[in-house]
Structure formats: C-alpha cells, structure tokens
Amino acid sequence: MSGFNFREEAQEHLLAAAQSENGLDGGVKIEVRNLMKVTDKDVRILNKVNVDIPRGMIMGVIGPSGSGKSTFLRALNRLWEPASGSVFLDGIDICDLDVLSLRRKVGMLFQLPVLFEGTVADNIRYGPQLRGKNLSDDEVYKLLAEADLDSSFCNKSGGELSIGQAQRVALARTLANDPEVLLLDEPTSALDPISTQNIEDALVRLKKDGDMSIVIVSHSIKQIQRIADVVCLVVDGEIVEILEARHLSEAKHPLAKTFLELS
Ligand SMILES: Nc1ncnc2c1ncn2[C@@H]1O[C@H](COP(=O)(O)OP(=O)(O)OP(=O)(O)O)[C@@H](O)[C@H]1O
Numbered sequence: 001m002s003g004f005n006f007r008e009e010a011q012e013h014l015l016a017a018a019q020s021e022n023g024l025d026g027g028v029k030i031e032v033r034n035l036m037k038v039t040d041k042d043v044r045i046l047n048k049v050n051v052d053i054p055r056g057m058i059m060g061v062i063g064p065s066g067s068g069k070s071t072f073l074r075a076l077n078r079l080w081e082p083a084s085g086s087v088f089l090d091g092i093d094i095c096d097l098d099v100l101s102l103r104r105k106v107g108m109l110f111q112l113p114v115l116f117e118g119t120v121a122d123n124i125r126y127g128p129q130l131r132g133k134n135l136s137d138d139e140v141y142k143l144l145a146e147a148d149l150d151s152s153f154c155n156k157s158g159g160e161l162s163i164g165q166a167q168r169v170a171l172a173r174t175l176a177n178d179p180e181v182l183l184l185d186e187p188t189s190a191l192d193p194i195s196t197q198n199i200e201d202a203l204v205r206l207k208k209d210g211d212m213s214i215v216i217v218s219h220s221i222k223q224i225q226r227i228a229d230v231v232c233l234v235v236d237g238e239i240v241e242i243l244e245a246r247h248l249s250e251a252k253h254p255l256a257k258t259f260l261e262l263s
Contacts, residue, residue, distance in 0.1 A: 029055040029181060029213040030076060030106075031088040037071055037080070037237075045071050047237045053181075058207050058214040060228030060245060062221060064259050068237040069217045073183050076215065077106040089181070107179035111186045113170035115158035120144070120169050123158070127177040135176065146206065147172035148198040164195025171202060182206065184216040188223065200227050221248065221263045235259070 030053035037046040046068050053059055053076075061069050075082040076094075084095045094102055104127070115123050124143055125135050135143075141151040147168040158166060167187060174182065184203075188196040204227055206212045218224050224231055228245040233256040240253040251257050 027055040028052040029090065030215075031091075032072075032076075033086055033088070035072070035075060035082055035086040037068070037075070037082075045237050046075075049237075049239055051232060051239050051242065053213060053215060054230065055213050056207065056211045057229040058203065058216060058227055060224035060231040061215060061217045061234060062219070062224055062231060062259075062263075063234030063256075065219075067234045069234050070185050071237075072234065073108075073185055073215060073217055076181070076183055077103050077108055079108070104177040105179055106181040106183060107174040107177055108183040108185070109167070109170055109174055109187045111189050113163065113166040115161075115166055115169060115173075117158075119155050119157055120149075120161075120172075121154040123169055123173045124176050127173065143172040143175050144169075146175055146202065148202045162195070164191045164198065167191060167195065168198060168202070171199065175206075179212070181213045181215070184214065186217055186219060189219060196223070203227055219263075221260065224248070233259070 032049055032051045032053070035046055035049040036044070038044050049072060061072065063069055071080070074080055075087055078094060078099050082095070084093055087094045089097070089102070089105065094106075116126060121137075121140050124140050128135050137154075140154060144151060144153055149165065149168050149172065153161075153165070153169065158169075161169065167190075171187075182203075188199050191199065200223065203214055203216070207214055216224070216228065225245050225248060231243050231245050231248055232239045233241040233243070233251060233253065235253065235255045241251050241256050243251060248260065251260055
C-alpha cells in the first residue's frame with residue numbers, strides 16, 4: 001500500500017468519525033486531488049495536495065507563514081485556475097462550472113472587509129440583485145442576524161462601522177448569496193477578541209443550523225481548537241497531516257510538531 005493510499009484511508013475514517021459525532025450523514029463537499037501550483041519561475045507553492053473537505057463541518061487550515069494556506073484556499077473558488085481534474089464540488093469539476101455561479105456557491109471572506117459605497121443594506125442586497133432578486137427588509141434583517149448584527153445597522157454606511165462590524169457585514173453580504181461552502185482567510189486577525197468571538201459564534205451557528213461546509217485559514221491555534229472539527233496542517237505546500245481539532249497536540253509530522261509547539 002502506498003503512503004498516499006494509507007493517508008487517504010486514514011482521512012476517510014477520521015472524517016467519518018468526526019461527522020458521525022456531529023450527527024451528520026457524512027459525505028464529501030469538496031474533493032481536492034493532486035492540486036499543484038507552480039510559479040512562472042518554477043517554484044512549487046502547492047505540491048500534490050489531496051484532501052476531502054467534509055460536508056457540514058468546519059475544517060481549519062494551519063501552518064507556517066508562506067506554506068501555501070491562502071493559495072490552497074483560493075483554488076477552491078478559482079481565484080486562480082487550478083488544473084482540470086483537481087478540485088470537485090459535489091463531484092463536479094469546478095473548472096466545468098460557470099465561475100460566477102461557483103463563487104456564489106463557494107463564498108469567501110478575507111482578512112480585511114471591503115464594503116461597497118452605500119449602506120449596509122445596499123451591500124447585502126447587491127449579490128441577489130445581480131441575479132434579479134430584491135431582498136425584503138426582513139430578509140436583510142435575517143442575514144444581519146446570522147452575522148450577529150441587529151437591524152439598526154441597515155442604514156449605516158461602511159465608514160460608520162468598526163472593522164469588526166464591517167467584517168460581520170461582509171459575512172452577511174456573502175451569506176446573501178446563499179453559499180454552500182464558506183472560505184475564510186484569517187477573517188479575525190484584524191479584530192479585537194469580542195469581534196472575534198462574534199464571528200466565531202456566527203460560524204458555529206451557520207454550521208449547525210445551515211449545514212454549511214466551512215474552511216478557515218487561521219494563525220490562531222486556539223481559534224481552530226475552539227471552532228474547527230478537523231484540521232489540516234500545511235507545511236511547504238503540502239498537507240502533511242489531518243487531525244480532529246481536539247487531537248491537534250497529537251500531530252506526528254516533525255515540522256508540524258515544531259510549528260504547533262512554537263505557536
Ligand atoms: N502568484 C504568486 N506568484 C509567486 N509566488 C507566490 C504567488 N502567490 C503566492 N506566492 C508565494 O507562495 C508561497 C505561499 O503563499 P501563501 O500566501 O499561500 O502562504 P500562506 O501560508 O497563506 O502564508 P501566510 O500565513 O503568511 O498568509 C509564499 O512563498 C508566497 O510568496
């Protein structure tokens with residue numbers, strides 16, 4: 001049996017166990033197969049990444065700076081073009097999907113929120129409007145509530161918000177597209193502890209209530225332990241280990257261990 005097969009079987013077992021613990025039927029939302037990214041100068045940023053992203057769970061992605069975490073995340077909604085046959089959403093190659101509809105299904109939140117001109121409500125209505133759908137006030141309030149904000153924010157402009165509040169508006173705006181997967185790239189690294197907790201609470205609720213699959217890159221091991229079900233450890237462009245979040249301290253890969261000890 002090759003090392004790769006062994007890792008795949010071990011991962012399948014681990015994800016199935018974690019899903020059953022969460023009362024989920026199981027299943028894979030996104031399959032990543034031999035994902036590669038090589039720069040123009042022939043530098044490998046991602047090297048044959050293989051992972052099954054489980055449905056209805058939060059997967060944390062951690063690893064040293066420059067190890068390829070953001071690059072990995074960005075492939076999942078084609079912020080760069082992965083090779084055909086390397087990323088599948090519900091079994092369909094994402095390269096065969098219309099890129100805009102892919103990004104509606106696989107929404108993304110970045111480290112720093114950038115709101116459009118206009119009010120909070122305008123921001124939230126923007127995505128559905130592009131598809132000819134006008135959200136009612138109640139629908140806007142509901143989206144704000146999902147992002148842990150009350151309806152009094154509706155008529156505020158971006159300039160009136162703290163970064164933490166703006167990040168929650170960005171989350172509500174992403175949720176307005178009714179995504180099935182949420183990708184988050186260090187979404188709380190610029191936020192204070194209370195705003196961080198608001199976002200974490202919202203993510204955990206979305207997973208529980210909405211059956212959403214969430215992938216979060218974070219530099220905070222504690223954050224990953226608080227909210228993630230499973231964790232991918234990325235080192236030098238490879239996923240070297242996948243663990244249940246509560247067993248993170250049992251990582252065996254030498255570089256992953258060193259990273260965890262120093263974090
Ligand atoms: N388009 C690109 N062209 C060349 N090099 C790139 C490109 N994108 C990323 N890199 C390099 O690839 C490596 C991985 O970058 P990436 O941002 O994915 O790492 P990361 O693990 O998210 O880092 P951090 O934790 O610091 O955000 C880095 O060395 C980065 O400089």
